[in-house]
Amino acid sequence: MADQNAPSPIPTLGRFPALDRVRVPADLRNLSVEQLKQLADELRAETVDAVSTTGGHLGASLGVVELTVALHAVFDTPDDRVIWDVGHQAYPHKILTGRRDRIRTLRQPGGLSGFTRRAESPYDPFGAAHSSTSISAGLGMAVAHHLRAEDDPSYRERNVIAVIGDGSISAGMAYEAMNNAAVAGPGAERLIVILNDNEMSIAPPVGAMSNYLSRLMSSRKFMELRELAGKFVKKLPAPMERTARKADEYARGMITGGTLFEELGFYYVGPVDGHDLPQLVNILRNLRDTDKGPILLHVITEKGHGYRPAENAGDKYHAVAKFNVITGEQKKGPAGPPSYTSVFARELVRRAQTDHRLTAITAAMPSGTGLDAFAKNYPDRFFDVGIAEQHAVTFAAGMATEGLRPFCAIYSTFLQRAYDQVMHDVVLQNLPVRFAIDRAGLVGADGATHAGSFDIAYLGCLPGMTIMAPSDELELLHMTATAIEFDEGPIALRYPRGNGLGLDLPAEGQVLEIGKGRIIREMGRQFGAETGGIAILSLGPRLGACLKAADMLAAQGLPPTVADARFAKPIDTALLENLARNHAVLITIEEGSEGGFATQVCHHLACTGLLDQVRFRPMTLPDRFIDHNTQDAQYDEAGLSAPHIVATALNALGVRLTEERTA
Ligand SMILES: Cc1ncc(C[n+]2csc(CCOP(=O)(O)OP(=O)(O)O)c2C)c(N)n1
Numbered sequence: 209m210a211d212q213n214a215p216s217p218i219p220t221l222g223r224f225p226a227l228d229r230v231r232v233p234a235d236l237r238n239l240s241v242e243q244l245k246q247l248a249d250e251l252r253a254e255t256v257d258a259v260s261t262t263g264g265h266l267g268a269s270l271g272v273v274e275l276t277v278a279l280h281a282v283f284d285t286p287d288d289r290v291i292w293d294v295g296h297q298a299y300p301h302k303i304l305t306g307r308r309d310r311i312r313t314l315r316q317p318g319g320l321s322g323f324t325r326r327a328e329s330p331y332d333p334f335g336a337a338h339s340s341t342s343i344s345a346g347l348g349m350a351v352a353h354h355l356r357a358e359d360d361p362s363y364r365e366r367n368v369i370a371v372i373g374d375g376s377i378s379a380g381m382a383y384e385a386m387n388n389a390a391v392a393g394p395g396a397e398r399l400i401v402i403l404n405d406n407e408m409s410i411a412p413p414v415g416a417m418s419n420y421l422s423r424l425m426s427s428r429k430f431m432e433l434r435e436l437a438g439k440f441v442k443k444l445p446a447p448m449e450r451t452a453r454k455a456d457e458y459a460r461g462m463i464t465g466g467t468l469f470e471e472l473g474f475y476y477v478g479p480v481d482g483h484d485l486p487q488l489v490n491i492l493r494n495l496r497d498t499d500k501g502p503i504l505l506h507v508i509t510e511k512g513h514g515y516r517p518a519e520n521a522g523d524k525y526h527a528v529a530k531f532n533v534i535t536g537e538q539k540k541g542p543a544g545p546p547s548y549t550s551v552f553a554r555e556l557v558r559r560a561q562t563d564h565r566l567t568a569i570t571a572a573m574p575s576g577t578g579l580d581a582f583a584k585n586y587p588d589r590f591f592d593v594g595i596a597e598q599h600a601v602t603f604a605a606g607m608a609t610e611g612l613r614p615f616c617a618i619y620s621t622f623l624q625r626a627y628d629q630v631m632h633d634v635v636l637q638n639l640p641v642r643f644a645i646d647r648a649g650l651v652g653a654d655g656a657t658h659a660g661s662f663d664i665a666y667l668g669c670l671p672g673m674t675i676m677a678p679s680d681e682l683e684l685l686h687m688t689a690t691a692i693e694f695d696e697g698p699i700a701l702r703y704p705r706g707n708g709l710g711l712d713l714p715a716e717g718q719v720l721e722i723g724k725g726r727i728i729r730e731m732g733r734q735f736g737a738e739t740g741g742i743a744i745l746s747l748g749p750r751l752g753a754c755l756k757a758a759d760m761l762a763a764q765g766l767p768p769t770v771a772d773a774r775f776a777k778p779i780d781t782a783l784l785e786n787l788a789r790n791h792a793v794l795i796t797i798e799e800g801s802e803g804g805f806a807t808q809v810c811h812h813l814a815c816t817g818l819l820d821q822v823r824f825r826p827m828t829l830p831d832r833f834i835d836h837n838t839q840d841a842q843y844d845e846a847g848l849s850a851p852h853i854v855a856t857a858l859n860a861l862g863v864r865l866t867e868e869r870t871a
Pocket residue numbers: 268271294296297337338339372373374375376377404406511571572573595622625
């Protein structure tokens with residue numbers, strides 16, 4: 209029997225009668241359009257109420273409430289697949305697809321993911337969070353349905369809908385997919401791409417005429433008309449046929465602006481009002497029943513639509529903390545110390561004043577990377593290239609060949625998308641591009657898709673790459689100055705999401721010696737290689753946990769040496785060899801996956817024969833993904849907190865672990 213006092217997972221039960229009657233999308237399909245409109249209003253209110261208690265990506269979700277209702281009302285989901293690109297707008301989708309009772313666990317430990325996730329629901333056919341993947345995945349599914357239908361008729365006529373935003377469609381991958389769609393063969397005709405265009409200032413005006421055209425464009429009558437014209441054209445001699453067909457496409461393109469998509473082989477429909485539910489249902493029904501695909505439906509929506517505080521906000525409430533539903537006021541905690549991001553940006557802006565070779569490049573994340581400050585000061589040296597990390601890197605490489613000093617600021621997880629550009633265009637040519645790798649390490653509520661776990665591993669294996677990792681914001685200040693001055697080739701500084709320790713910061717950073725680490729704390733004189741000396745070599749902000757562990761070990765009579773590597777590459781081999789020769793145990797620790805700093809250390813110890821002389825214990829992120837939680841809880845789960853360091857040291861020493869020792 210459920211605990212009567214436990215808070216209801218759906219505290220709004222009763223407030224939204226239409227929504228209360230919907231458990232799964234099939235419950236939508238016998239509702240009238242008027243009932244669907246009521247449902248959409250209630251779904252929007254439920255989304256606002258839920259996200260006010262969890263925080264999250266509210267704006268994008270509010271912009272697609274009508275579209276979500278229309279899609280699930282018209283298409284036979286989950287057999288018809290709906291893929292949400294990025295997936296940050298999928299909260300209404302989650303509420304309608306049997307997860308309303310868990311939507312208030314969004315981005316919480318053990319709760320729903322903030323993005324779509326296959327493991328979470330059959331209504332989530334594809335995991336997302338990194339943008340611009342939906343058309344490729346959708347095309348793959350559509351072609352697969354055709355092939356599977358040979359043995360299993362239930363796959364016949366299944367539709368695949370990829371909902372992609374105007375931001376996400378700026379990524380090259382989207383064009384690779386669209387370019388292929390026209391020639392991918394049977395099955396591709398069942399692909400419907402919905403371009404969710406919520407940048408109103410650039411979209412053509414929507415209204416009665418456009419609605420009429422779009423209804424016409426998608427209606428059977430117009431398609432039959434085109435069919436008839438097509439048959440006639442077929443009878444013309446080839447050159448004339450090609451010209452006539454082009455004329456038809458450009459004529460439609462002229463009316464609707466869809467020429468680009470038509471040229472890519474899509475049947476373009478739109479632009480239509482993405483908040484006009486009756487119109488959406490009509491159009492989607494037409495598109496569902498046609499085999500004219502692949503189709504691109506261009507809908508115009510407003511990010512944050514229907515919730516005034518979001519509509520009025522500059523960022524349209526793209527990502528919000530918990531908030532007051534009435535006022536929209538977000539409940540942000542105390543400001544706290546400056547973030548790593550702001551410390552990096554401040555030093556870059558300061559140095560750019562005198563060094564005119566400095567430029568700054570972001571891939572659609574000016575505020576997240578802190579480069580909005582640089583943009584304000586030096587608009588002609590700031591470049592937001594859209595969601596186009598691959599282009600951003602090689603664009604920076606081009607600048608570097610002409611003597612500029614470009615800073616490419618890309619989150620660790622998103623830099624993964626530009627790996628070959630880093631290797632082939634920057635590192636192989638030894639170009640002095642600076643990579644400001646923000647959100648390195650575990651990032652909290654965004655979970656595994658956004659964790660910056662792999663950059664040390666994927667950059668550390670590249671010849672000539674220099675990688676720095678600051679232990680705190682003061683070190684980041686110095687490393688930013690170091691990166692600015694460094695001209696020996698590519699250099700990366702990787703730093704975490706969140707605030708520093710609140711250290712006093714000097715007006716400017718000091719340039720560090722490349723490849724040199726530092727001893728932070730010496731172990732007790734009475735210890736050494738034979739007498740249980742413990743050395744902890746830390747890379748990055750885990751140094752704080754190491755110092756806590758050092759206090760705990762000292763309290764057990766085993767005061768360790770603690771060193772800060774500062775550089776993941778090149779390693780400070782003199783420091784490393786000294787630690788290995790003069791201690792019984794050597795621990796390395798990093799906020800990165802296996803294959804990173806520890807591997808570089810192990811490789812060097814093995815090559816110098818020191819691996820046989822010291823009990824080497826690498827502490828890295830585990831070889832599995834860490835789900836959304838707070839960052840501290842994630843590092844605890846990853847086994848990288850102070851007690852874990854103590855346990856590793858004592859275990860390596862062969863000291864029996866007792867409760868009190870690791871308390
Ligand atoms: C490869 C990649 N780069 C950057 C991001 C960060 N990001 C998340 S949402 C977003 C904007 C998406 O814009 P749009 O597709 O128009 O969706 P909207 O939020 O407007 O609904 C960005 C840049 C990402 N998720 N993936």
